[in-house]
Amino acid sequence: MSSVLAVAVLTQVAGQGPAAADDGGRVSGSASDAPQDPVEKALLQAEESGEPVEVLAERTETSQVFANPSGTLTQDTYALPQWVRQDGALREIDTTLAKNADGTLSPKATEVDVRFSGGGDGPLVSVRRDGRGLHWTWPGELPTPRVENDAVTYHDVLPDVDLRLRAGSAGFGQILVVKSAEAAANPALETIKFGLEGDGLEVEADEHGNLTAVNPAGQEIFTAPTPLMWDSSSSADGAMARGTQGPESPPADEFTPPHGAREATMGVALDGQHLSLIPDREILLGEDTQYPVYLDPSVSGSRYAWAIAYKKTPGTSYYNGNGWRNSDGSVGTKDARVGYEDVTNGLARSYFRMNTKNLWSTDKVVSKSTFRIKNTWSYSCTAKPVQLWRTAAIGSSTSWNNRPTRREMLDSVTAAKGWSGSCPAGNLAFDVTKGAKDAAASQWNTITFELAAANESDVLGWKRFEA
Structure with missing residues (x-):
């Protein structure tokens, strides 16, 4: 959970x-x-x-x-939905893909209606929420995809280049996998032009390449973070210097960022009904580049929110984990992060917006409130403090350069879980009673919490959490 x-x-x-x-x-x-x-x-x-x-x-x-x-x-x-309402009943979120009558593929139970192409010349992917939608088109006919659980792969959309899509609870992740230097030299990768059509939505891009799709009332319906790209370089050291018996690095799963990868943001251009991505040529074709190279745009339409602020990419929004790049080439994460990690030279804080509207009821009196979150990975078994702050609200533009203002620190917990069998993964519990009582008394719709390492220059304070 x-x-x-x-x-x-x-x-x-x-x-x-x-x-x-x-x-x-x-x-x-x-x-x-x-x-x-x-x-x-x-x-x-x-x-x-x-x-x-x-x-x-x-x-x-x-x-x-x-x-x-x-x-x-x-x-x-x-912080995020655990169930979705379908046919008048709540169902657990299930991103497993199933075939629709028209040959497209959709996850079984998610917040947003997502449809992936079954091949051919129709839309590559369509998303719909609140009666409004976005439709992406690949510049060419698509092959029949290979389907694996929540993901599809379209092989060789360009020579030695695969296109992958993965369904999430509130949108999708997308990557182009460039598998060789010969493939990277294809002129079609100098600028990658997608068709992009909005159904009752206007798409806008900020100076960092973060995209938003808004309805006529100006409400955000879908968001997409700055598109990123990275190669398959890796770092062989980092964990060995920790002096604690255990794994040498976090588990190699879909939620782990690559260690040592060369990375860059991509340029974004909107022109009518086209979205163009401009890859970084040094990463794509550099002498030190290790292939495959991954190019990543992704989209979210969740009404609920958490976010990572990451100093290494200070202008990029990782709203709801959207756009985070992983070591297996997938995009998007459910793992929050705090602290400084020296192998990737990354510093992170994480934010969670919680619904407090139903605490207003006059027949309820808050006696105690706890924010509980699972610590899935730590830099070592050395216990280091993690602070929990109440902050101003987060949004789709939250980034390291646009962090919400801190209001007050509510609690600090000193622990380390998830590094090895000596300190297995487990929950940390923060006392947020004051925040919950303030939310009830002031009739706040939401309350936002920040998790941060107490010492953001100490690598032993780096931790990962299940968002």
């Missing part, structure tokens, strides 16, 4: 007077009455079983409510 804001509340049960707690913290009331309210039923079941019981009627795309044996309720709020 992703990052969780757990709020313990005292509640006034329907049909009773103001909530009152006995010595065990239970809300007073007659257990012999046959409760009809879902909360009452769950509280009674929890009291009888001695275990928390979920109030299923209170579940939303991003939250769950549990009745506790003590008579209190705990609300878990997630």
Whole structure:
């Protein structure tokens, strides 16, 4: 599960007077009455079983409510959706691709309607949200793709160049894989021109190449970070100097950035119904370039938000992890990051926007609130402090150069998890009671948290988290 804001509340049960707690913290009331309210039923079941019981009627795309044996309720709020509503019911997010009647391919249950081409000369990919859509077209006929779980590969869209798409919960990642120097010398890669058509949307680009698609009311519907490219260079050292027995580097999975890769941003040009990407020639054709070379544009349409601010690419937005480049060539990540990592010379902070609107209810009193997040990787087993701050809001333009203002530090936790069996991955819990109480009292719709290493020049403070 992703990052969780757990709020313990005292509640006034329907049909009773103001909530009152006995010595065990239970809300007073007659257990012999046959409760009809879902909360009452769950509280009674929890009291009888001695275990928390979920109030299923209170579940939303991003939250769950549990009745506790003590008579209190705990609300878990997630930074990103865990479920999506389909045909009137909530389903777990499932990005596995399935074939549509028209031959296109779509993920089974996601926030945004995504359709990948089944081959031919139609749109390469279409995304739709709130009745408005974007459609990308490859400049040429597409081969029938190879489908693997949530991804498709179109082989040899240019000689020795593959095109890959991967579905996410709120959009898609896209990469061009240039597999040789001969392929990189193809004049078609000097400028890569996609057809781009907006259905009720206007697409704009800022000076850094971050794209936004807005509706006539000016609301952002889709975003795309600065497109990046990188080669397959790697660094063989870095982890060996840590002096702690364990793996030499983070696990080589789709959420791990490449160590030692040469990288650059790509130029972006919008011209009518065309989007052009201009690769960096030094990375594409340089003497030291290691192939394959990966070229990455990607798109997100999530209503919910977390973000990475990364000093190495200070103008690039990694909103909802979108656009982050990984060691296996895939794009997009669900891993938040904090601290300084000397192998890649990267410094990161991570942000989480949590929904607090349903804390306004007058029959709820916040008694305790905890922000809980899984620490999946640390630089070593040496415990180092991580700070949690309340900040101003984040948005699709959040980057290292556009970080939200810090308001107050709420907690600090000193720990290290995930480096080896001596300190396995596990949750860190931050006390954010003051922030939750302020959100309820001031009727804030959301609250935003920042995770940051206490010492941002100490490599032992580098950590990765499940967002």
